[in-house]
Amino acid sequence: MIQFNIYPGGVRRIVTFSYDDGNDLDERLIGLFNRYGVKGTFHLNGKKYVGKTDAELAQIRAIYAGHEISCHTLSHGWPSNMPEISLINETVDDRKILEKLAGYPVVGMSYPCGDYNQKVINALASCGILYSRTTLSTKKFGLPENFLAWHPTCHHRDALSLCPTFLQDLTTEWRQPLFYIWGHSHELKTEENWREIEEILKNLSGNEKIWYATNLEIYDYKAAQRALRVSVDEKMLFNPTAIDVWVEKDKADVICIPAGETVYL
Ligand SMILES: [Zn+2]
Structure with a gap:
């Protein structure tokens, strides 16, 4: 019997981070991610990058290097509350701008305001979006049944309390392999907030039994397993x-x- 419960390097657990809206504080957060050796996905609104020079785009690209740039629609409307053509334009235009920024096909997404329904999912799939994260925290560690409705484990404010459960035995078979933490760097307003993030990273990082991946790397790996x-x-x-x-x-x-x-x- 063959089972798909093993991840790159032969490990059984995965940790990923996912941050929305694109903010100057992303740079400080990525600095922490790099110091602790974890990976994040950053869901950006393309409107912020319209009119940037190539040199400015190169500077922004360098900040996100080693992590994933992903869609969050062009201008952060409510996806279920707009005509289908507007949603398509908001998604495709975001992709175009972000692809110029990133230098690779941008095929991931998170829903602005966590807002989606089946019609939204159908429209995104036709725009070439492969996965999209919701804001529905499961407080569990499962992989998604539908990558276009990918529910995270929790917001970062709840992550520290869940670390002991996730870390209790990293070598056993478990149908709950993924700790998926999301948030916004602009929520990190005080030094105490930053200390909390660093505490989460101290708990979860540097473990050879965990694969640290972007959202898209997880999608791609599961697709390769299925193939x-x-x-x-x-x-x-x-x-x-x-x-x-x-x-x-x-x-x-x-x-x-x-x-x-x-x-x-
Ligand atoms: Zn947002």
Whole structure:
């Protein structure tokens, strides 16, 4: 029996951070993320970057380097409360601006005000958006059933109290592998707020049993796992993707199937 419960490097747990609206304080937050070796996704409104020179865009790009730039619509309206064409324009125009900023296809998103419904999901999918985060905190550590309605574990204000549960045994099989923390850097108004963030990072970072990933890296890895081709006798595993994939065999062996290769068990 093959199971998809293993993540890059053979680990069983994932931590990701997700911040909305784009703010000058992102730079300080990213400085902390870099110091502690964690990764974040930053959901930006393209309107803030209209009219920037190439040199200005390069400066902003350098701040977010090593993390993910992702959509949050062009101008932060309520997605369920606008005509479909407006939502499409708000999404595609945001993508265009952010792709010029980022230098790669921007295919992630978070819902402004956490606002979405099935019509919004359908429209986003047609705009090439692969995942979108809500603001519905589950207080759990599951992966999403639908990446276009990706519910986070919690807002950062609630994260510290959940660390002991997440960290209690990182080597066992668990259907709750992902600690997903979201917020806004502009909420970090006092030094006490920053100390709280640093305390969360001290708890969760630097652990070789945890994969630190952006939102999109998690999406891409799960897509690569699903793309794995397994023979009927479960002895030949072909990975047709460009991402190394790990699986567990018979609840015992952790196996890497390198990108583009076939592994014979
Ligand atoms: Zn927002």
